[in-house]
Amino acid sequence: MKKVLFILLSIFALTAFAKKKFRKRCSLTSSIKPKCYHKRDAPILNISLIYYGNESDMNIEHLEKIEGLLKERFSKATQQELTLNIQHKAIVPFKHKIPEGYTYNNIEDKKRLQRIWYYDNVGWKINLEMYEEYKRLYPEQTKTIDVLLTITGAQFDALGLANGRVSTTEYPQEIAWNLPNGGRVNYPTDYELVDELIHELGHNMFIGHATSQCQKISYNAQVATYSSNEERMEGIRLARERTKACCEASPSKNDVMSYCRNRSNVDENFMHGFESCNLGMIKKLVIPAMLKGRRWNVAGRVSCR
Numbered sequence: 001m002k003k004v005l006f007i008l009l010s011i012f013a014l015t016a017f018a019k020k021k022f023r024k025r026c027s028l029t030s031s032i033k034p035k036c037y038h039k040r041d042a043p044i045l046n047i048s049l050i051y052y053g054n055e056s057d058m059n060i061e062h063l064e065k066i067e068g069l070l071k072e073r074f075s076k077a078t079q080q081e082l083t084l085n086i087q088h089k090a091i092v093p094f095k096h097k098i099p100e101g102y103t104y105n106n107i108e109d110k111k112r113l114q115r116i117w118y119y120d121n122v123g124w125k126i127n128l129e130m131y132e133e134y135k136r137l138y139p140e141q142t143k144t145i146d147v148l149l150t151i152t153g154a155q156f157d158a159l160g161l162a163n164g165r166v167s168t169t170e171y172p173q174e175i176a177w178n179l180p181n182g183g184r185v186n187y188p189t190d191y192e193l194v195d196e197l198i199h200e201l202g203h204n205m206f207i208g209h210a211t212s213q214c215q216k217i218s219y220n221a222q223v224a225t226y227s228s229n230e231e232r233m234e235g236i237r238l239a240r241e242r243t244k245a246c247c248e249a250s251p252s253k254n255d256v257m258s259y260c261r262n263r264s265n266v267d268e269n270f271m272h273g274f275e276s277c278n279l280g281m282i283k284k285l286v287i288p289a290m291l292k293g294r295r296w297n298v299a300g301r302v303s304c305r
């Protein structure tokens with residue numbers, strides 16, 4: 001009898017522990033923007049890495065190569081303060097198949113058409129679609145991961161997108177498909193993909209863009225009113241020069257969260273990481289929030305210049 005009671009108590013204690021560890025409101029099952037982190041014993045970010053798209057565009061072997069590089073570069077980016085645990089990987093096919101007879105600008109390649117169809121019909125809502133699909137297919141994984149990190153063939157015409165704890169980058173990229181010749185397809189290298197994925201993981205940890213004061217100069221010039229086209233061209237040219245000078249003077253210019261960073265430098269030997277300002281926030285705010293199971297929207301963040 002005592003033994004039965006002991007077993008029952010143990011089960012109760014374990015369930016209570018599991019509940020405490022995986023609170024629903026901290027989980028992606030409840031929302032794309034869970035309010036808090038699951039409590040953990042070590043500074044580890046738990047993610048699922050998925051490819052969402054045509055199965056012939058990415059196979060599991062390729063995804064495994066990206067996984068290895070991402071794990072290695074993410075810990076370097078955080079100077080080993082935070083490591084990645086990729087708890088699940090999968091290739092998830094598109095939810096929508098293109099309608100029969102769908103054409104675009106004389107493009108005949110069905111795979112291209114499928115990727116382009118997504119631009120016109122889903123666009124920036126792609127993260128939401130992937131989140132819903134993932135949750136439906138892998139409900140158990142969804143309970144425990146911090147981030148659903150994806151690579152997709154769906155086009156949304158940006159380098160990457162983050163919504164709450166879900167983010168994505170394009171692979172492959174369709175370029176200028178509305179030009180008379182139908183444009184072309186670009187295949188980013190694994191190094192480029194990983195650079196963008198680390199940037200998006202930064203957003204998934206509630207970190208904003210670094211050096212936004214520099215990008216603001218260009219933005220303001222774009223939206224300003226000019227009396228002539230010449231004046232506009234000159235205004236934009238000057239702003240570009242000022243942005244460049246601003247970037248050069250910024251301590252966070254090489255931060256993976258900065259638009260000042262030179263993406264074309266990223267290769268086998270070179271990568272961008274979090275520079276001291278963002279690294280300080282990861283150490284002082286983000287990691288403690290993870291360890292204590294506190295708010296995802298950490299207080300006290302600064303904008304790194």
Ligand SMILES: [Zn+2]
Nearest residue numbers: 199200203209
């Ligand atoms: Zn960004």
